[in-house]
Amino acid sequence: MRKNIGIFLLLALSLPLFSLEVKGVRYSCSSSKARVVLTLDSYPYYRVEKEEKTLKVYLPGYEGEDKKITFPNSLVSSIRLVSQPVSFLVEVNTTRPFQYQIFRLGSPERLVIDIFFRNLSSINIRKVVIDPGHGGKDPGAIGWGGIKEKDIVLKVALYLRNFLAQEGLEVYLTRRSDVFVPLKKRVEFANKIGADLFISIHCNSSLSRRACGFETYYLSEALDDHARAVARVENSVVKLENPVEKWKLTILEDLSLLEFRKESILLAQLLQEKLDACLPTPNRGVKSALFYVLKGVHAPAVLVEIGFISNPWEARMLRKSYFQREIARCISEGIVKFTWKIALRENETL
Ligand SMILES: [Zn+2]
The missing domain is CATH 3.40.630.40 (Zn-dependent exopeptidases)
Structure with missing residues (x-):
C-alpha cells in the first residue's frame, strides 16, 4: 500500500499542477507518409510506444479534444486523439510496418510526428x-x-x-x-x-x-x-x-x-x-x-x-x-x- 502511495505521489509530482492544452492538431496523409502536428502550450515531454502497425505518443499532463480520423485506402488507416486521465494520447494506426521520427519546433511550441513507408523498390x-x-x-x-x-x-x-x-x-x-x-x-x-x-x-x-x-x-x-x-x-x-x-x-x-x-x-x-x-x-x-x-x-x-x-x-x-x-x-x-x-x-x- 505504502509503495502504491509512493508511486502515486511520484506521478502526481511529475505532472504540472494545471492541465496543459493541445491547442491545435493538423495532419496530412499521402501514399508514403503521414504527418501529425500538435500545437501545444509549452515545451512538451512525451513517451512513445511502438508496435508493428501502431504508434502511440503520450503527452503527460495534457488534455485536448477527442477525435478519430480515418483514411480509407491509405497506408495510415486512422489517427486517434484521446484525452486520458493523466495524459493525451495520439495513436496512429497503419496497414504496414513503418518508421517514424518525432521532433519539436518552437514559436509556437509544436510536436511533429512523422510516419514513413518505403517501398522495397x-x-x-x-x-x-x-x-x-x-x-x-x-x-x-x-x-x-x-x-x-x-x-x-x-x-x-x-x-x-x-x-x-x-x-x-x-x-x-x-x-x-x-x-x-x-x-x-x-x-x-x-x-x-x-x-x-x-x-x-x-x-x-x-x-x-x-x-x-x-x-x-x-x-x-x-x-x-x-x-x-x-x-x-x-x-x-x-x-x-x-x-x-x-x-x-x-x-x-x-x-x-x-x-x-x-x-x-x-x-x-x-x-x-x-x-x-x-x-x-x-x-x-x-x-x-x-x-x-x-x-x-x-x-x-x-x-x-x-x-x-x-x-x-x-x-x-x-x-x-x-x-x-x-x-x-x-x-x-x-x-x-x-x-x-x-x-x-x-x-x-x-
Ligand atoms: Zn555559389
Whole structure:
C-alpha cells in the first residue's frame, strides 16, 4: 500500500499542477507518409510506444479534444486523439510496418510526428542529380586571378558524373554547359525525374584572403553569421531570374524543409569525412543554412562549398584539373558510402 502511495505521489509530482492544452492538431496523409502536428502550450515531454502497425505518443499532463480520423485506402488507416486521465494520447494506426521520427519546433511550441513507408523498390539510391552552381549570366563568385565559380564547379560536376556513373548510378546534371538555370528550375528538374539524392556544388568566397577549406550544408536555419552570409550570396541569384520568383519569407515555417533532414545530415557528414581524408585543405565541418536551391527537393539534399576561390593558394589549386578531379572522387566516395548506409538501414527496418 505504502509503495502504491509512493508511486502515486511520484506521478502526481511529475505532472504540472494545471492541465496543459493541445491547442491545435493538423495532419496530412499521402501514399508514403503521414504527418501529425500538435500545437501545444509549452515545451512538451512525451513517451512513445511502438508496435508493428501502431504508434502511440503520450503527452503527460495534457488534455485536448477527442477525435478519430480515418483514411480509407491509405497506408495510415486512422489517427486517434484521446484525452486520458493523466495524459493525451495520439495513436496512429497503419496497414504496414513503418518508421517514424518525432521532433519539436518552437514559436509556437509544436510536436511533429512523422510516419514513413518505403517501398522495397525505393531502398536503393539510384538517381543522383548533380547541380553545378550558377552559370551563364551568373558567374557566381569571382576569385583570385579572375577565376569564376561557375567554371570550376561545372568541371568538378562533370568529373563527379563520370565517377558516379562508373558506380552504376543514374546521374543527371541541372546544367552541362555554361548556361543560366534559375534556382527553382533546378529543384523542379530534380523532382520531375524523381531524384533520390541532390547535390549542389559551389565555391566559397570571403573578404578575408586567409579563409580556406571545404564545408557541406544541409537545409535548416543558419547557426552562425558565416553560414548566413554564404546562404545570402548563393541565394542572391534570384535577383537575376526572370520573372523574379516571390520566395516565401517564412521559409522555416514550411515543414517540408524538414523532410529527409536526417538523411541530408548523414550525407553531409559522409562527404566531409571523405573530403577530409583526401584534400589538403581544412575541414570546416557540416553546417546548416536556408538555401533556396535545397528547398523543396524531395530527396536527401546538400550543398558543398568545395573551397575558397578568394584564397590565392586555394584558388590556384581549384583551377587545376587534378585537384578538381580529386574533389569529385572524394564526393563520389561519400555518395557511394551514403547509398550503402541507406540500403543497410532500410533492410534492417523493413
Ligand atoms: Zn555559389
